[in-house]
Amino acid sequence: MTSQTDIPAATDAAIAYLREHDPEHLAQLDEFLRIESVSADPERIGEVRRAAEWIVDELTRLGVERATVHETSAHPIVTAEWMKAGDEAPTVLVYCHYDVQPADPLGEWISPPFEPRHENERVYARGAGDDKGQLFMHLKAVEAWTKTAGRLPLNLRFFFEGDEEVGSEPVEQFIADHADLLRADVCVVSDGDTFDDDGTPAIGYGLRGIAYWEVRVQGPRQDVHSGHYGGGVDNPANVLVRMLASLTDVDGRFTVPGFYDRVRALTDEEHAAYAALPFDETEWADETGVPAPMDGERGHILLERLSARPTFDINGIWGGYQGDGAKTIIPAWAAAKISTRLVPDQDYRDILRTVKAHLESLAPPTVRVEVKIIHGGAPASTPLDHPGIGPAARALEAGFGTAPLFQRSGGSVPVVAALDAHLGLKTLMVGFANPTGNFHAPNEWMSLRNIRDGMTSLVHLWAELGAMSASELRGD
């Protein structure tokens, strides 16, 4: 800004702009959500690209410069920058992703996933919360500044990817190759959620990593009669089920040798901080419809298990007859998609290799087992005394009217660890999705409240960080 004293007034003007253009912005959000950018679906490659191009057009329209669709080994990456605040002003890298999860099971959606529905002060659509809605909020916060003050109070760079839901395969190489487009004093990632659905925002300072495999067990050449072959031909589904069951013990801990070697135990302080968070386990479980929450790993309360401990999940399993009635076969094969969430300091590359080798070692001689690595991503954390934390907390409190809580997230955003590794860039996770908003599930939604308070928070966030110098924000 021309002077510090202009900032409060300019902030107010930008917020007023958002209020005035709310209906128009929501209609534009629907337009973005209608693009079927499902990165896992080879038939929608064109739709993913269309979303990238939509963003570039929008950034360019807002006066953001060098907005570019970069080709990668997978879906495109979009970068852009607004660097007119000068060398002394801080530079923030904004990361979101514009791809979405597959929408199936389609039958469980109340209205079609790519036709946004507005109901009960919510927007229902695939990507409403994860993550296109949040990416859109960033575009509108920029617009609010540029259309009122004619400028931003700091330098911003943008990094939007299209492979987050399929493992962010190309981002690490892209970061290594394009440091010049991404260099900043801190990164802000909006791909998480608020603390609750009652208006308590959150700042995330940790993320789990992930490792994901597909296991396929092949038995006979084709399905065979279970009466004629049962007892002589090993059943691939029986074998798969035994292999997967053996990966964890009765306490829900992995049995794979070495799996926990690099898991950093929680400190007493961290245990205390977790215990202090307001959280009703029963209410939380009720929201999902389960009869009871998991007992899980001993020595850890539910919130710890949700974000600070590794997990094991069968994400999908299939083989044999799934139709009506009975079919008495030994299926030719059975397969499963499995994954684990990782925590600091587990190395996803090690884990991917170790578990694959372990699964292969479990294969009996009666079948053929193939373990395919699907993807992996590193866990990450940001120190709670990072200089950006205070300004971010003030911005969120200004936007939501409630001070944020600090949390580690159970999800994974592979880019966060890669930015730290390659550029030494720490990340503030400032997420606006609703915690019960059905990301990765049918009927994904985001509340209008979170959209509006979130955009207001972002306007404040740029004002707060813009009031610092670059070296202050870096903590030099």
Added chain:
Amino acid sequence: MTSQTDIPAATDAAIAYLREHDPEHLAQLDEFLRIESVSADPERIGEVRRAAEWIVDELTRLGVERATVHETSAHPIVTAEWMKAGDEAPTVLVYCHYDVQPADPLGEWISPPFEPRHENERVYARGAGDDKGQLFMHLKAVEAWTKTAGRLPLNLRFFFEGDEEVGSEPVEQFIADHADLLRADVCVVSDGDTFDDDGTPAIGYGLRGIAYWEVRVQGPRQDVHSGHYGGGVDNPANVLVRMLASLTDVDGRFTVPGFYDRVRALTDEEHAAYAALPFDETEWADETGVPAPMDGERGHILLERLSARPTFDINGIWGGYQGDGAKTIIPAWAAAKISTRLVPDQDYRDILRTVKAHLESLAPPTVRVEVKIIHGGAPASTPLDHPGIGPAARALEAGFGTAPLFQRSGGSVPVVAALDAHLGLKTLMVGFANPTGNFHAPNEWMSLRNIRDGMTSLVHLWAELGAMSASELRGD
């Protein structure tokens, strides 16, 4: 016959008739196989009925009397009779089924399952071997006698059902209600196979029973994000896999208490008889494409495990994401179809209840488990000194040019146990399908050799049994 001396000449004439009409009969078989009588498919109820009506028309055309389509709680049952051989002549009940297994996975069929393909001296079609092809052979054996001698050398009753592939639900009640239509001195079932594919026929004297369930584990109301909920919401696929894996131990034996209580151990003589059968385990395994046969239960050779010991099979399993790439969800539910083959003297009703209760007892409080009983059928056996065994062996040797071997079958034909229980009727299993003929699998086939030699054997069988008196055959 008018006199015993006419029998050899009449038999020769009937066999000559089959040879002369071979092309016409094969075309008619194709017509029958084209009817899509899949009993498990609710959309093909009409096709199943059409098959029943096709049989009634054919029997009536051959001069068989009282050919009737009976309504049941499920698909129809067909009965008919030719009783003009007199009271002194034996009466044989012929059982086959006209329903077939579902044809999926359709993509693995080289040609469509309901468009019979003739290649390499085989007929490829769903039901070619199991069991429409064999039912058809019985019709043609009757035709051969009636079109040449103008009569049959004994009394025949027919009992053709349309629910065999889905558990023969209505047959027990039908047998109880219609003893008058089914009473006979012995039953001949053609729903099994020859000993090998090189022309060695077989007489079956034992069948396994079956018990079949569907297990469904329900977790959250809908799929949830595995990062946000993993560690707090139990994964229904993880739970299902653990439950199913726990049903058997490392030796492949059931862990369900009481499961083996009524299993009749093989005698030393039976072990010796099994050991004497010519059987190459490696060749047998190679036929199916598995890298090695199962080790299976200790103390039993492969042939014993295939027919004289219980099995456990997951016939189908499904839940969660099965598409391309990765989807990081905890699935809302996972389900499996499971079954066990039972041996004398296990009671399938007990087993159905016991395993259901056991599975329910394994359910953790974090999920809802539903166990549905799909169907069950009793195991059965016929004494090897039954008076029908000798004539049947001579008839098969005459038809195939090789003496039959005696075997217990690993499959299940629920009606066999029910006929014994209700009518005291013992069964000779005289099956003609090819052992490697892909019953219950894609590309089901039957060799023209087995069709032709089988029909010839049946012509001989009626001559052989017709030479006995009713009381001789009963063993009075």
